[in-house]
Amino acid sequence: MSTNADADTHTDASTGASTTPAGSERLLEVENLDAGYGDLQILTDVDMFVDEGEYVTIVGPNGAGKSTLMKSVFGLTAHMGGTVTFAGEDITGLMPEQIIHEGIGYVPQNDNTFTSLSVQENLEMGAYILDEVPEDALEAVFDRFPILRERKDQKAGTMSGGQQQMLAMGRALMLEPDLLLLDEPSAGLAPDLVADMFDRIDAINDDGTAVLMVEQNAKEALRRCDRGYVLANGENRYVDSGDALLNDPQVRQDFLGG
Structure with missing residues (x-):
């Protein structure tokens, strides 16, 4: 079993072989x-x-x-x-x-949506560092989470916990991060x-x-x-x-x- 001493090595416990994807x-x-x-x-x-x-x-x-x-x-x-x-x-x-x-995109456990804003406004906030909201990224989020497209004008605070979690993840994906923290x-x-x-x-x-x-x-x-x-x-x-x-x-x- 690997411990802190070799925490920079990804090994399989039974074989000792690397399980990191090739390349x-x-x-x-x-x-x-x-x-x-x-x-x-x-x-x-x-x-x-x-x-x-x-x-x-x-x-x-x-x-x-x-x-x-x-x-x-x-x-x-x-x-x-x-x-x-x-x-x-x-x-x-x-x-x-x-x-x-x-x-890097980050989805915290609590308070992870803007409850007074609509679904679409929440997603647009995910791209606030850009001059324009990337429409292709917005469409990709809607394709991944169809319920968000259906409810794009609904206030986030009125959605269920699961729907708000999807919205929070969708917002974090608006900048197409290489790493998503959940x-x-x-x-x-x-x-x-x-x-x-x-x-x-x-x-x-x-x-x-x-x-x-x-x-x-x-x-x-x-x-x-x-x-x-x-x-x-x-x-x-x-x-x-x-x-x-x-x-x-x-x-x-x-x-x-x-």
């Missing part, structure tokens, strides 16, 4: 990251990476630092040490509005909607967008991802393929409920 390149790399809020340190010496087109999941108990890691990549925490590199560029310490320009995308959804949400995330990844996701539904997330990280107490605990983590007895006992 892919490193997209995001977090090295020795210390981060938190104000003077409160949450993350300690955390390493993580995402390759082009990869689907990576971060799991762990409540309070492990999962969302803090996601926010740190997007410039929303106090940086205390280490580096964050994206597409070969050091983005450590950049503000979120700068990071968006680099090709913080607890299934949180608050009815059980019958969770599988549909995961299917939509799979489709986004299948179309070439790399995904880094924090998810409370750890077993389902690990089942679908290329590689997973287990955090505990703000530190790397395990990293391996999703299948390997699911089948590791210690991981199952300590983090997945057996």
